[in-house]
Amino acid sequence: MPMVAWITGKEKFAMNKWFARLMIVGLSLASANVARAQYYPNPYYNPYGSGGFYGNAGGQLIGSAAVMQSYGDVIKDQETARIQREQANQAKLDTKKKAFDLMMYEKANTPTYTEELTADQAQILTRVMNFPVKSEINDGKSLNIMLPYLQSLSTAGTQGPPVPISQSIVNQLNISGSGTSSVGMLRDGGQVEWPIALMGDHQKKLDKLLPQAYSAAATGKLTPKIMKEVRTELKAMRQTMRDQLQKDEIETSSYLQGIEFYNSLESSVNALEKPDARKQLAGAYSPRARNVQELVDFMSDNGVKFAPATPGNENAYKVVHDAFVRYARAAQGSAGFTAMNAPVRTPGKKK
Amino acid sequence: MRLALPCAVALLIGAPVHAQKAVHCNAVHGALLIEEKPGKWDAVKPKSDIPAEKLVIALFGAELQAPDGAVDVKLVADVGQRGPFASLEARARFHVPKDTDLDVSLERGIAVIANAKKSGEAKVALRVGQDVFEITLPEPKSRVGIEVHGRHMPGPPTLKSEAPVVTMLIFALEGDAVVSNGKQATRLTAPPGASLYMWDSISHSVDVQRFEKLPDFAKPFSAKEKELFEMVCHCAKPLADKPGAIRDTLDKLISSDEPKERKTAVVCMGALDDMPGMLSALGDPKHADVRDMAVLTLRHWIGRGPGQAERWDAFLLKQGYTAKQAKNMLYLLRGIEEAKLRQPATYDVLIGALNHKKIEARELAHWHLIRLVPGGNKIAYDAAAPEAERLQAIAAFRRLVPEGELPMPPKKN
Numbered sequence: 179m180p181m182v183a184w185i186t187g188k189e190k191f192a193m194n195k196w197f198a199r200l201m202i203v204g205l206s207l208a209s210a211n212v213a214r215a216q217y218y219p220n221p222y223y224n225p226y227g228s229g230g231f232y233g234n235a236g237g238q239l240i241g242s243a244a245v246m247q248s249y250g251d252v253i254k255d256q257e258t259a260r261i262q263r264e265q266a267n268q269a270k271l272d273t274k275k276k277a278f279d280l281m282m283y284e285k286a287n288t289p290t291y292t293e294e295l296t297a298d299q300a301q302i303l304t305r306v307m308n309f310p311v312k313s314e315i316n317d318g319k320s321l322n323i324m325l326p327y328l329q330s331l332s333t334a335g336t337q338g339p340p341v342p343i344s345q346s347i348v349n350q351l352n353i354s355g356s357g358t359s360s361v362g363m364l365r366d367g368g369q370v371e372w373p374i375a376l377m378g379d380h381q382k383k384l385d386k387l388l389p390q391a392y393s394a395a396a397t398g399k400l401t402p403k404i405m406k407e408v409r410t411e412l413k414a415m416r417q418t419m420r421d422q423l424q425k426d427e428i429e430t431s432s433y434l435q436g437i438e439f440y441n442s443l444e445s446s447v448n449a450l451e452k453p454d455a456r457k458q459l460a461g462a463y464s465p466r467a468r469n470v471q472e473l474v475d476f477m478s479d480n481g482v483k484f485a486p487a488t489p490g491n492e493n494a495y496k497v498v499h500d501a502f503v504r505y506a507r508a509a510q511g512s513a514g515f516t517a518m519n520a521p522v523r524t525p526g527k528k529k
Numbered sequence: 530m531r532l533a534l535p536c537a538v539a540l541l542i543g544a545p546v547h548a549q550k551a552v553h554c555n556a557v558h559g560a561l562l563i564e565e566k567p568g569k570w571d572a573v574k575p576k577s578d579i580p581a582e583k584l585v586i587a588l589f590g591a592e593l594q595a596p597d598g599a600v601d602v603k604l605v606a607d608v609g610q611r612g613p614f615a616s617l618e619a620r621a622r623f624h625v626p627k628d629t630d631l632d633v634s635l636e637r638g639i640a641v642i643a644n645a646k647k648s649g650e651a652k653v654a655l656r657v658g659q660d661v662f663e664i665t666l667p668e669p670k671s672r673v674g675i676e677v678h679g680r681h682m683p684g685p686p687t688l689k690s691e692a693p694v695v696t697m698l699i700f701a702l703e704g705d706a707v708v709s710n711g712k713q714a715t716r717l718t719a720p721p722g723a724s725l726y727m728w729d730s731i732s733h734s735v736d737v738q739r740f741e742k743l744p745d746f747a748k749p750f751s752a753k754e755k756e757l758f759e760m761v762c763h764c765a766k767p768l769a770d771k772p773g774a775i776r777d778t779l780d781k782l783i784s785s786d787e788p789k790e791r792k793t794a795v796v797c798m799g800a801l802d803d804m805p806g807m808l809s810a811l812g813d814p815k816h817a818d819v820r821d822m823a824v825l826t827l828r829h830w831i832g833r834g835p836g837q838a839e840r841w842d843a844f845l846l847k848q849g850y851t852a853k854q855a856k857n858m859l860y861l862l863r864g865i866e867e868a869k870l871r872q873p874a875t876y877d878v879l880i881g882a883l884n885h886k887k888i889e890a891r892e893l894a895h896w897h898l899i900r901l902v903p904g905g906n907k908i909a910y911d912a913a914a915p916e917a918e919r920l921q922a923i924a925a926f927r928r929l930v931p932e933g934e935l936p937m938p939p940k941k942n
Binding site (some may be wrong): 312313420423424426427428429430431433434437438441 | 684685851853854856857860861867868869871872874875878881885
């Protein structure tokens with residue numbers, strides 16, 4: 179037993195006693211191991227022992243190997259983790275790149291707000307030119323929609339032929355700074371040509387009040403008192419019409435015509451209070467134009483818009499609308515226009 | 530000339546003149562009435578002949594045949610309102626054909642014409658107002674449906690013998706047909722093909738539309754529609770049974786507990802020019818369905834031809850209406866023009882008229898409002914209800930259309 183060769187005699191005796199006890203335990207354990215091995219053969223059984231009773235050297239080696247193996251495993255696991263982390267990082271980058279590509283694709287295929295606005299305006303313009311609604315013409319809306327387009331043609335040097343408009347037609351147009359209200363119905367010194375449906379006591383009173391209000395507004399002396407008097411009479415006139423309709427003293431169609439006139443008059447009265455009323459009354463917004471180009475230039479130079487037509491003057495708006503359309507079509511047909519204008523991009527159709 | 534001489538001689542000697550036979554009646558669905566003299570009606574019995582130049586009215590179906598059997602004609606009313614127009618009755622006048630197999634003036638309604646020959650083409654002269662069309666059905670069983678309808682353009686009445694717009698549609702139901710208006714000939718083919726011929730009395734121009742398959746309005750009756758048609762014809766049958774007591778029959782029908790009988794009565798009143806009956810139906814205090822049908826019937830009636838609106842105006846004046854009340858009623862019967870529909874004041878007027886002192890005006894205002902205001906048909910309103918209830922309905926309409934505003938467009942689902 180080379181293992182115990184360097185041990186002294188006493189130590190040998192004590193060792194023997196201790197050894198004998200250990201042997202008993204070892205044998206019993208060994209017998210138990212043998213017995214168990216019979217039933218459960220271990221395919222990975224180590225013939226060199228694994229420490230314990232069968233040899234400490236083998237056990238040490240095996241332990242060291244296990245330590246080494248464990249260390250190797252740790253290193254390996256660390257490397258695997260590193261590789262996996264790298265793969266994850268790559269995947270992240272890949273996802274980022276894809277997200278970016280998608281964003282770029284969407285951006286490239288989605289029109290900008292400006293592009294959308296331009297396309298919308300082009301559609302509205304096309305509709306107004308080809309399929310105008312009568313009420314839009316009478317409101318001055320269609321003329322106001324076409325105006326910037328005609329101005330842009332002019333600015334770009336693509337002018338149409340001189341489409342004539344008679345001065346008498348131009349004089350019937352209502353023009354104001356805002357384009358919503360004008361003193362149009364009162365510009366004849368506050369004298370109004372009343373429809374039959376509105377004639378009566380209130381009309382007579384208003385025939386006196388309106389010229390007063392006109393003069394006051396023209397000289398900058400309009401007072402709330404004058405306006406209140408005019409408005410009171412207007413309201414009373416409206417109520418009288420309603421009562422007449424209720425009592426069948428007026429035809430429905432006449433009533434509707436009267437109300438249309440009344441609304442325009444009320445709008446003109448309200449316009450007297452607007453800051454640009456004096457300008458309007460002084461004729462600063464009365465264009466002198468012989469053709470479309472001159473009218474467009476006047477509107478552009480003064481920064482003004484078309485206001486709704488005075489009842490009875492609707493035809494003038496229709497004439498001007500037709501003249502605008504003719505002018506635009508002729509300009510669009512010119513060589514300069516074709517070269518200048520690329521087709522309008524419609525949303526979602528970029529190639 | 531050949532005909533004129535014996536007729537003149539007969540008139541001179543006072544002998545009865547027998548009008549020439551124009552078509553033969555094979556079957557009647559409901560009543561087929563013939564005008565013996567203005568305002569006097571007689572019933573055409575099945576298996577009898579119809580003389581030339583007499584006005585016949587189909588309430589609501591009749592199967593006729595040209596004298597030589599070359600052409601089959603069906604007069605039909607659109608009781609189920611399948612087609613684009615409210616053809617409430619079929620009115621026609623047959624003439625002695627000269628160079629054609631059939632000569633007919635279709636005043637309004639639907640006529641289905643088929644080539645009944647064993648071989649060869651059949652020709653039909655079709656008169657619509659002052660215009661004459663020649664329809665050639667080149668093969669046996671070629672069949673076309675013709676619909677004629679007149680209506681006034683919306684807007685205030687002018688009462689200057691303004692003629693309503695007459696629209697005519699010819700649809701090729703089976704085989705081919707050639708329609709000639711004297712200037713151009715148009716070939717129609719049953720679907721798939723150029724099947725629909727459209728003409729109107731304003732432009733006098735022709736439009737043709739292609740169909741890939743039979744549209745719903747040209748399909749044969751479904752079982753349910755057939756049942757409805759037979760039911761309505763059954764309601765009208767008493768008119769044929771007692772043609773001398775039409776007024777009594779209509780009075781009995783309109784006071785029936787059955788809505789279909791009441792509505793049939795209103796349509797028959799319009800077809801037979803019963804103006805007092807129509808006015809009474811428009812102001813019926815008991816039945817909202819009668820009033821509603823009276824609006825449709827009156828709109829249909831004034832659009833029948835020039836002078837109808839003036840007749841109604843004169844009749845209203847005789848009934849004690851003021852000139853303005855009569856004009857207002859005619860305006861609402863014709864309809865409101867598009868420009869006025871864009872004015873808030875129009876809706877103010879209509880909503881205000883829901884509480885008008887005359888029930889007829891209230892009914893007409895409601896008839897328009899439920900068609901012009903989205904959601905208006907959900908508001909409970911009865912023109913015959915007490916004022917308190919009417920005011921509640923007015924408040925409900927005011928919530929939908931506040932004063933000075935236009936109705937909101939319908940919500941998109």
